[in-house]
Amino acid sequence: MALVGVIFALLLQGLRTLAGATAEANFLLHQLNPVLVVLFWLLFTRKGTLSWRDPLLWALYPLVYLAYALARGAAEGKYAYPFIDVSANGWVGAMSNAVVIALGFVAAAEALVLVDRVLARR
Template identity: 45%
Template sequence: MSNPASRLATALIAFVAALSVVLRVYIVVGGVMAEGRSFLDGLVLVFSYFTIQTNAIVAAVAAACALSGRHDSFLTRPQTLAAVTVYIVIVGVIHAVLLAGLRQLSGLAVVVDIGLHRVVPALFTLYWLAFVPKGRLAWRDPLSWLIFPALYVAYSLIYGALSGRYLYPFANVPVLGYPRALGNAGLILLAFYILGLAIVTLDRIWPRQSLSGV
């Protein structure tokens, strides 16, 4: 059963996430090209960040929910929405705890940074709490949700080794060495798993009838 409030919420989230991603692409690619590097180099760089990948996923998932108003396809089913909630919450938490203040931003970049790391995580979490049907998750689900972040860890290390650019300070192999960088990655993956278990716990104790009416 479709709920206008749910569809409006997801339409707003899709718009904010997509706009934030597009503006970050514009800023990063423009900066890269100003350095004499190619458009493709800038595009690969910006989409190599977990933040951008996750916000792009949020935009796609939220758009699918807004268009269908149902929770019976891969992009809109409760398991997918819960996984995306875990990913985007981790984006916000890691930025707040480990990354905030490391770069000096100004102008439009500040607004985009807030959108990617604060507004979208908050909006999508509230959407999950308020509208996504509860009682559909299993305790094994958080393990499958680790596939995406685990693949990202592998990608980021390969990208860093090939390009010489390590995207996050806690994964900077030349500075930290592989043992410490991999240890940090393991701790972050553990955080994904623990948050996933927390999401399943909330799913079990939250009222089964969500505001979506499903």
């Protein structure tokens, strides 16, 4: 969830002008919720329980979602995110973007495991 906030801040923020309830929902999902999840993890979860392979398991859901988003985009001609838009980026560009994001996801998740282990020692 924290990475949702990072991806939103780096790649998606400002792409669309939102107002009213849509803007509020966007704020809650992409800005407030990621901060609250990190705070919850820091304050309320037991540390030292994460393993180095956990990030690979965590990456399964985003990879399945990527396949779904690409299939739906191909069927509808409209992609959920500009960085996986095959019509704008081509398959090589869209897949390159997906690989970079996936590697960033796994690297950030491994950093989280490291932080978990460091905090467990305290």
